[in-house]
Amino acid sequence: MLRIFHDTRYDFIRWWKTAVVITAVFVIAGLGSLAIKGINYSIDFTGGTLIQLQFKQPPNVADIRAAVEGSGVKNPEVQQFGSDREFTVRAQDLRDVSAQGSGAESVATQIKNALTRQFGDSAFTVKRTEAVGPRVGSELRRGAAIALGISFLVTLVYLAIRFEWRFGVAAVIATAHDVLTTLAFLKLMHLEVSLTVIAAILTVLGYSLNDTIIIFDRVREDLKKKRNEPLYDTLNRAINETLPRSVMTHATTFLATLALLLFAGEVIRPFAWVMVFGIVTGTFSSIYVAGPVLLWIERKWPRHASTASLPSAAADRQRQARETRGRAAPAAASVTPTKR
Amino acid sequence: MKLSYRIGLILALAALAVWMLVPRNVHERQLRNGISRDTIIRRVPIKKGLDLQGGMHVALEVDESKGTVANKSDAIDRALKVVRNRVDQFGVSEPVVQKAGNDRIVVELPGIDDPDRARDLLQKSAYLEFQITDKTDALVRSLPKLDAIAKQLAGVVGTTKPADGVAAGPGVTTSDKALTGLFGGDTAKKSATATKDSAPSDTLALAGQGIFSRSIQRGDMPGEYYVPQSAYDQIAALVARPEIQQALPPRKVFRWSNDSLPIQGTTYRMLYVLDADPMITGEAITDAKPQQDPTEGTVVTFTLSNEGGRVFKRQTSAHIKDYMAIVLDQLVMGRPPVIQGAISTRGQITMGRRDLQAAQDLALVLRAGALPVPLKVAEVRQVGATMGADSIHKGLIAGIIAVALVVIIMLVYYRFSGFLAIVGLALYVLYTLATLSGFDAVLTLPGLAGFVLSIGIAVDANVLIFERIREELDRGKTVRTAIDEGFRHAMPAIIDSNVSTMLTAAVLYQWGSGPVRGFAVTLIAGIAASMFTGIFVVRTLYLLWLQRKQGAVQTVSI
Numbered sequence: 001m002l003r004i005f006h007d008t009r010y011d012f013i014r015w016w017k018t019a020v021v022i023t024a025v026f027v028i029a030g031l032g033s034l035a036i037k038g039i040n041y042s043i044d045f046t047g048g049t050l051i052q053l054q055f056k057q058p059p060n061v062a063d064i065r066a067a068v069e070g071s072g073v074k075n076p077e078v079q080q081f082g083s084d085r086e087f088t089v090r091a092q093d094l095r096d097v098s099a100q101g102s103g104a105e106s107v108a109t110q111i112k113n114a115l116t117r118q119f120g121d122s123a124f125t126v127k128r129t130e131a132v133g134p135r136v137g138s139e140l141r142r143g144a145a146i147a148l149g150i151s152f153l154v155t156l157v158y159l160a161i162r163f164e165w166r167f168g169v170a171a172v173i174a175t176a177h178d179v180l181t182t183l184a185f186l187k188l189m190h191l192e193v194s195l196t197v198i199a200a201i202l203t204v205l206g207y208s209l210n211d212t213i214i215i216f217d218r219v220r221e222d223l224k225k226k227r228n229e230p231l232y233d234t235l236n237r238a239i240n241e242t243l244p245r246s247v248m249t250h251a252t253t254f255l256a257t258l259a260l261l262l263f264a265g266e267v268i269r270p271f272a273w274v275m276v277f278g279i280v281t282g283t284f285s286s287i288y289v290a291g292p293v294l295l296w297i298e299r300k301w302p303r304h305a306s307t308a309s310l311p312s313a314a315a316d317r318q319r320q321a322r323e324t325r326g327r328a329a330p331a332a333a334s335v336t337p338t339k340r
Numbered sequence: 341m342k343l344s345y346r347i348g349l350i351l352a353l354a355a356l357a358v359w360m361l362v363p364r365n366v367h368e369r370q371l372r373n374g375i376s377r378d379t380i381i382r383r384v385p386i387k388k389g390l391d392l393q394g395g396m397h398v399a400l401e402v403d404e405s406k407g408t409v410a411n412k413s414d415a416i417d418r419a420l421k422v423v424r425n426r427v428d429q430f431g432v433s434e435p436v437v438q439k440a441g442n443d444r445i446v447v448e449l450p451g452i453d454d455p456d457r458a459r460d461l462l463q464k465s466a467y468l469e470f471q472i473t474d475k476t477d478a479l480v481r482s483l484p485k486l487d488a489i490a491k492q493l494a495g496v497v498g499t500t501k502p503a504d505g506v507a508a509g510p511g512v513t514t515s516d517k518a519l520t521g522l523f524g525g526d527t528a529k530k531s532a533t534a535t536k537d538s539a540p541s542d543t544l545a546l547a548g549q550g551i552f553s554r555s556i557q558r559g560d561m562p563g564e565y566y567v568p569q570s571a572y573d574q575i576a577a578l579v580a581r582p583e584i585q586q587a588l589p590p591r592k593v594f595r596w597s598n599d600s601l602p603i604q605g606t607t608y609r610m611l612y613v614l615d616a617d618p619m620i621t622g623e624a625i626t627d628a629k630p631q632q633d634p635t636e637g638t639v640v641t642f643t644l645s646n647e648g649g650r651v652f653k654r655q656t657s658a659h660i661k662d663y664m665a666i667v668l669d670q671l672v673m674g675r676p677p678v679i680q681g682a683i684s685t686r687g688q689i690t691m692g693r694r695d696l697q698a699a700q701d702l703a704l705v706l707r708a709g710a711l712p713v714p715l716k717v718a719e720v721r722q723v724g725a726t727m728g729a730d731s732i733h734k735g736l737i738a739g740i741i742a743v744a745l746v747v748i749i750m751l752v753y754y755r756f757s758g759f760l761a762i763v764g765l766a767l768y769v770l771y772t773l774a775t776l777s778g779f780d781a782v783l784t785l786p787g788l789a790g791f792v793l794s795i796g797i798a799v800d801a802n803v804l805i806f807e808r809i810r811e812e813l814d815r816g817k818t819v820r821t822a823i824d825e826g827f828r829h830a831m832p833a834i835i836d837s838n839v840s841t842m843l844t845a846a847v848l849y850q851w852g853s854g855p856v857r858g859f860a861v862t863l864i865a866g867i868a869a870s871m872f873t874g875i876f877v878v879r880t881l882y883l884l885w886l887q888r889k890q891g892a893v894q895t896v897s898i
């Protein structure tokens with residue numbers, strides 16, 4: 001049979017410090033930029049107007065911008081959308097948003113009329129219009145934050161029941177890490193946070209959680225076998241044992257995502273980008289965030305004195321553990337059996 | 341479970357799924373333009389969201405920029421009544437009008453491409469009038485004129501091919517298309533020569549040759565006429581023309597009813613001729629309530645302002661025994677009641693045998709006209725039909741490519757077992773689509789993307805199981821045991837990971853909105869289906885294979 005990464009014995013956890021530095025730099029760069037410029041919300045969340053236009057002839061972007069600005073719409077954002085004949089125009093500035101109060105359509109009509117004056121009536125067609133009032137936007141923003149918070153809570157409780165609280169905490173911290181890196185990624189890629197992107201982020205969380213749980217399930221199983229070994233080794237073994245599965249699943253998911261990215265069109269592209277990044281960050285966090293956090297919790301609140309150790313002291317402790325194993329070694333930690 | 345039962349279950353589910361996914365014609369009672377009619381509609385398995393089929397989504401909320409609106413909840417109910425009324429006139433196939441939260445109305449109009457027109461129609465304030473039905477037989481006297489104009493209009497419009505009955509309601513500008521539909525056939529051959537002898541008789545039918553004479557029948561009260569449902573579209577298109585309105589004697593108007601009447605198996609729409617000058621308008625009314633009266637049954641009581649009461653008293657005393665139509669936005673609401681005596685500031689409408697629901701509805705109409713709710717557009721999303729079709733097309737291509745890639749990778753890596761997983765994957769697609777159809781889910785663009793993505797994730801269960809089987813084989817177990825153990829050990833991981841994802845999806849569904857909810861539904865259906873196919877179906881396929889090998893299995897292609 002064809003096998004990849006079979007029977008590996010990589011010491012994944014050993015590199016956790018390097019991993020922390022990499023992810024910290026990435027997150028700080030992204031969040032720093034966020035702190036300065038704020039989240040790049042789409043009009044779903046800020047309120048505003050978006051028009052997607054298809055022109056018969058490739059137009060001059062500057063002409064579009066000038067025409068729209070000339071009609072009194074402040075700071076319109078004109079973007080090419082897919083082909084060179086399709087463009088989106090958005091108006092997000094606060095004056096326009098407050099003008100929405102008296103009828104969210106007005107700005108859209110204003111833009112359309114300005115472009116008709118500039119390019120003529122039959123030069124373009126409006127393919128999509130979205131206009132969102134400020135109140136709807138703020139409600140959606142709150143809704144998204146609530147959804148995220150509750151999904152964390154639900155995960156925590158479920159894992160606490162099925163595994164043990166420390167696994168739940170480790171998994172949730174890994175997932176929170178994914179939210180941060182994804183936000184940083186969005187900022188670095190200049191992607192907008194829209195409703196669809198929120199859906200993608202939540203899919204990433206589910207996917208990353210999946211991955212963490214698969215590894216933790218191995219840890220749970222191996223712990224039950226009561227091998228006399230530090231959690232450090234158990235964790236490493238679990239990661240290695242699930243490595244072929246991880247590679248295969250990430251590959252199939254990545255291919256499906258790639259198909260979306262390349263063929264599903266412009267509207268869905270931000271979603272696909274978030275998923276591409278999500279596969280990477282999800283895999284990373286399952287190994288390098290969930291793992292070390294679990295070890296850290298184990299050290300801080302040990303079930304048994306010598307069962308867990310962070311890699312810094314790992315070598316020593318491991319040696320020590322191996323030496324004591326033959327003698328009256330303390331029984332390795334056992335996970336509370338759960339209902340099967 | 342016995343193998344035959346397993347296979348039976350899988351096949352039964354597959355048959356059910358196929359049955360659910362086959363489009364077919366179903367009879368359905370639809371409420372359109374105030375009447376419910378039995379129509380045969382083509383039921384498609386999964387409805388497309390507005391972003392895929394094109395159309396318009398509008399959220400309206402109470403506009404409080406010019407002063408606060410008291411009793412928001414009732415205000416929204418009133419507004420809902422008005423908006424429903426108008427959307428019904430819009431003539432789109434499956435409009436959605438619903439309350440969202442406590443203070444918002446969501447309207448979905450598939451296929452509408454003109455946001456400005458829709459907005460104007462939805463945002464306009466409600467207008468309520470009380471008008472006396474015509475006692476002078478104005479319609480009958482005008483019949484020759486009406487028929488002649490109808491014929492003339494047909495000539496103008498020409499003889500292009502008949503349209504397929506465009507529904508046009510009252511008050512809506514009608515397209516010429518509806519008129520061609522009317523006259524493209526063999527109608528109006530002779531000149532309309534309706535005569536006076538066709539007039540007042542006890543029979544329902546009015547004799548004559550023109551379209552009006554042929555279709556319109558006298559109703560139960562003065563100024564009321566019945567139009568059979570079959571002729572409604574044609575007559576409505578005509579009545580909406582200014583030429584036809586002008587053919588009536590001065591100060592008379594045509595108004596349609598929002599109601600319909602079945603007589604001997606035929607559904608009739610009511611057309612009224614009313615005095616154009618209203619007795620009073622909605623502004624004069626201050627309140628209206630439904631009530632149960634011990635002697636008179638269900639009634640709607642209403643109060644008028646002092647000034648309105650003075651006008652109304654003068655009007656009603658002049659019109660005792662006449663019929664008074666309650667007209668909201670140019671649509672007669674229910675059958676006009678008869679005026680029993682002079683009414684000043686307090687009056688009541690006796691509903692006869694109608695139930696409390698009807699009274700509540702009428703009271704709502706009166707309040708809607710009395711206290712028009714200013715609405716503002718909170719959100720508009722409009723997608724052109726070509727864009728929707730384009731999105732579907734691209735989504736399908738992405739889906740097909742995703743499937744092809746997953747199939748290749750599974751076959752190359754797991755060979756025979758990979759083939760079993762692909763059979764599972766095919767059933768996964770079938771079951772998921774059927775489940776979505778069963779939940780009446782609406783397929784949105786993010787939902788479509790989620791589905792494509794789920795194809796990649798769906799094989800995860802099988803990957804987990806296959807890797808486990810390989811591990812068990814490494815430990816020297818027999819094929820049969822290895823397969824059993826592989827499934828057994830992979831189970832907790834599969835269940836825990838899927839359940840936690842499902843919980844996240846449920847949270848999304850609960851707190852998400854619009855397209856995100858559609859996405860969550862797709863995700864939940866996908867997870868449920870993938871657990872069943874990944875575990876149960878593939879296991880059954882293995883058992884089937886083992887049985888055929890009659891126990892002499894040494895190797896498995898995995």
